[in-house]
Amino acid sequence: MAQITTSTRTLYRRPKLVPTLRKIALYILVAGVSALTIFPIYWMLVSTFQPSKFTLHYPPPLFPQEITFNQFAELFANHPIALWIRNSFLIATMSMLLCTSLTVLGAYALSSLRWKGRSMFGLFLLVTQMLPEILIVIPLYVIYRRLNVLDNLPALSVVDAAFALPVCIWILKGVFDTVPTEVLDAAVVDGCTEIGVLWRIVLPVSAPGLVAVAVVSFFSAWNEFLFAVIMLSSAKFQPASVGLTTLKATGFTPVEQYMAAGLIFSILPVLFYLIMQRYIVTGLTAGAVKG
Amino acid sequence: MSSLADASGTQDRVSPVKPLPRTRRRPHILPYALALPIVLYEIALIVYPIAQGIYGSFQQIELASNSPPTWVGLANYQRMFSDPDFWQVMKTTLIFTVLVIIVAIGTGLMTALLFNRDFRFRSVARAMLMLPWAFPEVPVVMIFVWILSPQFGVVNILARMIPGVTENPQWLQIPILAMGWVVLISSWKAFPFYSLVILAALQSVPQEIYEAAKVDGATPLQLFWHITIPSIRTTLELLVVLASIFSFKQFTIIYLMTGGGPSGATETIVMRIFNTAFRFYDYSYATAFGVAGFIVSLVITFFFISLQSRRAEERA
Numbered sequence: 260m261a262q263i264t265t266s267t268r269t270l271y272r273r274p275k276l277v278p279t280l281r282k283i284a285l286y287i288l289v290a291g292v293s294a295l296t297i298f299p300i301y302w303m304l305v306s307t308f309q310p311s312k313f314t315l316h317y318p319p320p321l322f323p324q325e326i327t328f329n330q331f332a333e334l335f336a337n338h339p340i341a342l343w344i345r346n347s348f349l350i351a352t353m354s355m356l357l358c359t360s361l362t363v364l365g366a367y368a369l370s371s372l373r374w375k376g377r378s379m380f381g382l383f384l385l386v387t388q389m390l391p392e393i394l395i396v397i398p399l400y401v402i403y404r405r406l407n408v409l410d411n412l413p414a415l416s417v418v419d420a421a422f423a424l425p426v427c428i429w430i431l432k433g434v435f436d437t438v439p440t441e442v443l444d445a446a447v448v449d450g451c452t453e454i455g456v457l458w459r460i461v462l463p464v465s466a467p468g469l470v471a472v473a474v475v476s477f478f479s480a481w482n483e484f485l486f487a488v489i490m491l492s493s494a495k496f497q498p499a500s501v502g503l504t505t506l507k508a509t510g511f512t513p514v515e516q517y518m519a520a521g522l523i524f525s526i527l528p529v530l531f532y533l534i535m536q537r538y539i540v541t542g543l544t545a546g547a548v549k550g
Numbered sequence: 551m552s553s554l555a556d557a558s559g560t561q562d563r564v565s566p567v568k569p570l571p572r573t574r575r576r577p578h579i580l581p582y583a584l585a586l587p588i589v590l591y592e593i594a595l596i597v598y599p600i601a602q603g604i605y606g607s608f609q610q611i612e613l614a615s616n617s618p619p620t621w622v623g624l625a626n627y628q629r630m631f632s633d634p635d636f637w638q639v640m641k642t643t644l645i646f647t648v649l650v651i652i653v654a655i656g657t658g659l660m661t662a663l664l665f666n667r668d669f670r671f672r673s674v675a676r677a678m679l680m681l682p683w684a685f686p687e688v689p690v691v692m693i694f695v696w697i698l699s700p701q702f703g704v705v706n707i708l709a710r711m712i713p714g715v716t717e718n719p720q721w722l723q724i725p726i727l728a729m730g731w732v733v734l735i736s737s738w739k740a741f742p743f744y745s746l747v748i749l750a751a752l753q754s755v756p757q758e759i760y761e762a763a764k765v766d767g768a769t770p771l772q773l774f775w776h777i778t779i780p781s782i783r784t785t786l787e788l789l790v791v792l793a794s795i796f797s798f799k800q801f802t803i804i805y806l807m808t809g810g811g812p813s814g815a816t817e818t819i820v821m822r823i824f825n826t827a828f829r830f831y832d833y834s835y836a837t838a839f840g841v842a843g844f845i846v847s848l849v850i851t852f853f854f855i856s857l858q859s860r861r862a863e864e865r866a
Contacts, residue, residue: 282669285664299693306696314702368580368584373581380589384588385855390847393801395599396827401602404613417595421591428588484801500688514696521688529684532683544788
């Protein structure tokens with residue numbers, strides 16, 4: 260009995276100090292890692308909203324000394340950023356519509372239908388998903404040149420859709436997989452066709468998955484740089500991803516406008532990617548890992 | 551796990567009959583009709599251009615003069631293999647890829663272990679950690695170009711703390727520093743994704759195993775090596791392969807940070823293909839490099855597929 264009391268006492272006493280220290284260490288570590296991770300983004304915000312008389316100074320102050328909002332108006336006045344965003348928006352919308360409609364077909368074929376070519380089809384998607392874009396850009400440039408579709412927004416969006424398609428199919432397949440088979444069976448028994456099952460049952464309950472696919476296909480075209488810089492050469496078709504890089508080249512763009520442009524470009528993709536991250540991670544690992 | 555569920559009888563209650571496999575319905579022409587447009591689409595935009603590229607690597611193409619391409623056989627390949635730059639580029643690619651894998655997955659693993667613990671504001675901290683991943687590459691480069699500016703860059707404050715450093719370094723002009731930064735920036739952008747995937751794997755490890763091991767007197771390090779690592783091993787392997795594909799493909803960050811410089815220090819094969827084709831307009835030679843890159847990426851993809859099927863078997 261006495262033995263038991265001593266051991267309970269030591270068990271009770273020791274944890275008091277150690278876990279507190281551990282807890283503090285944990286919080287310090289978490290705070291340090293988080294600060295280090297988001298510092299570049301913090302610095303982007305500081306450099307956007309602080310007048311450049313503070314930023315263009317060494318060493319720069321680590322906390323903003325003054326806040327200004329003039330940079331946005333100046334940015335739109337000095338650079339064709341509205342045109343860039345319009346172009347990006349057009350490319351991304353076309354790519355999204357094309358990619359999302361093809362994705363629905365592919366995901367349904369992969370998820371709930373049994374057929375001989377199914378695993379071959381999955382393998383085919385996987386291989387196309389893994390190929391570096393640079394391998395396609397040279398021959399495609401030659402082909403597009405021959406077809407006379409360089410400097411053509413729809414022609415570019417078609418390429419962007421091709422690269423987003425495999426990831427999108429994996430995302431939507433994962434969502435389609437969660438629809439209970441019994442429900443699909445019951446519908447078929449009740450006289451619904453397979454296409455009817457897709458249209459009336461699978462699609463309506465997979466709305467979040469469809470949103471995720473739309474987000475991925477829209478913003479992968481929005482963010483895309485390599486094909487855009489090669490396929491579009493005239494200024495009036497320049498999308499924002501390419502336009503932003505010319506700001507640096509001109510060299511006369513004040514820092515707060517330069518950073519404001521980056522911020523405007525990033526805000527939508529960051530927001531939507533964070534909201535949809537669970538689905539997107541599943542798609543990027545080709546469904547191998549559930550996010 | 552499944553035997554546990556069987557023993558408790560929950561499985562029997564939920565579905566008395568063993569559920570039929572998902573893919574139970576009659577074979578039909580429909581799936582082929584659904585898959586066909588996708589296969590054709592990807593063939594037109596990805597497979598056909600690659601085939602054209604392979605074909606073009608045996609030719610001399612002069613785009614500027616509009617003269618028809620001439621057949622040159624293996625000349626481009628002979629040139630490539632006798633080009634000392636080829637092996638240099640391969641080496642740079644390997645160094646870059648391996649460093650990004652180590653830094654990005656290492657950071658991902660450490661942050662996942664950290665964020666798997668219980669603390670207040672955990673969900674807020676996790677969401678913040680995902681920010682670099684959600685950022686598009688072009689603005690990421692804009693931020694870092696600014697941070698690394700030798701004149702006003704904020705990172706110089708840190709560098710100046712190192713004894714002996716009295717001037718702001720030319721971060722992207724010194725080969726080893728340029729490589730270091732390109733690796734760091736690529737890893738910064740990529741690690742949240744790995745962290746999230748590892749975190750998901752960690753959370754599927756049953757807590758009872760840890761409790762049992764602790765009762766048996768296992769130290770935290772033993773818990774890590776003998777329980778944590780083996781349970782997330784397939785996930786880690788899969789991520790290593792995935793990371794090697796992602797960093798092998800990396801173009802935008804390197805192109806906009808260094809363009810492959812200084813003097814080729816960050817010129818991976820992807821950068822080399824781009825520079826050969828669009829800076830020196832040597833399309834045919836670039837396609838030969840492209841074929842080399844194609845073979846490398848096929849090999850990595852093969853590893854991914856075999857790992858993935860092994861994982862699927864383990865699950866079944």
